[in-house]
Amino acid sequence: MKAVEVAGDSVPLKIGSREIPAPKLGQVLIEVCAAGVNRADILQRNGKYPPPIGASDILGLEVSGIIIETGENVSAFKEGDKVMALLEGGGYASHVIANEACILPMPVNTDYVQAASLPEALFTAWSNLFTYADMQRGETLLFHGGTSGIGVIALQMANRFGIKSIATAGSRKKCDFLEILGVENAINYKEQDFVEIVKGLGGADVVIDMVGGDYWSKNLKVLKEEGRLISMAMMGGAKAEVNFVPLLINNLCVKGTTLRNKPLAFKKKIRDELIEYIMPMIESGDIRPVIDTVFELNDVQKAHNLMETSEHIGKIVLKID
Secondary structure (H helix, E strand, O other): OEEEEOOOOOOOOEEEEOOOOOOOOOEEEEEEEEEEEOHHHHHHHOOOOOOOOOOOOOOOOEEEEEEEEEOOOOOOOOOOOEEEEEOOOOOOEOEEEEEHHHEEEOOOOOOHHHHHOOHHHHHHHHHHHHHHOOOOOOOEEEEEOOOOHHHHHHHHHHHHOOOEEEEEEOOHHHHHHHHHHOOOEEEEOOOOOHHHHHHHOOOEEEEEEOOOOOHHHHHHHHEEEEEEEEEOOOOOOOOOOOOOHHHHHOOOEEEEOOOOOOOHHHHHHHHHHHHHHHHHHHHHOOOOOOEEEEEEHHHHHHHHHHHHHOOOOOEEEEEOO
């Protein structure tokens, strides 16, 4: 099978060849049609985010495609089904193994490129909004990185569940897009002080942050009493000097989250909730994929170069012939 190979963090990605894997108990083999590109892929390529033990070393955390073989004890899907899947790795290839617990049926109103953009964002957005933050209708969310692949889905979810949304982004163009998406207040963090603005709006019940660094103390300042800070990445740095006074006075909760290394039982629970609550919204058009750019697999390095500029809005997707 075709697969993207990583020769080193300073060496361009290239297409190589691997043997097609065989599905084991509870797994399926997918002929891949498209694969989503994520920031985690960049980190793994640079040696900063190794795959879990036993996972494929090939980059790629989400795909869409057709099931061509099933392992034992697979009951919900069969050969020929069009699906999208969350992976521990292996997505940048013509074939990939996926666990049944992490597979979603492909929405009838999406193509393979759109479907490939969804799994990582759906699982991550739902788990952070509702499993970890336990957001409720009428609460206010501040989401940093609103035009990221996860952000554009999380903010649509929030709006559909009656959650007020505030989001930050790094340009006027991105803020304009967020307002079109339904965000009530879009803040250009390069020109505006999000702390001042959010406090002026009454504060946030939940902050979902992928920046880290000096945002930690700022996030604590904008949270209401009993507020929750969910930290899901550290793009601005892994260390911070934090004033804990707001944490204590306002009885705040801080939680760090990751998805890739979570047990299958956890992912299956999220998958089942997505099928019940979110898939109907996708098929009705109430939640829609947001695609920035599509690249052929041979242009995977160009896809990573674009990701590293942070100029994209929504997802970057690889089309795999």
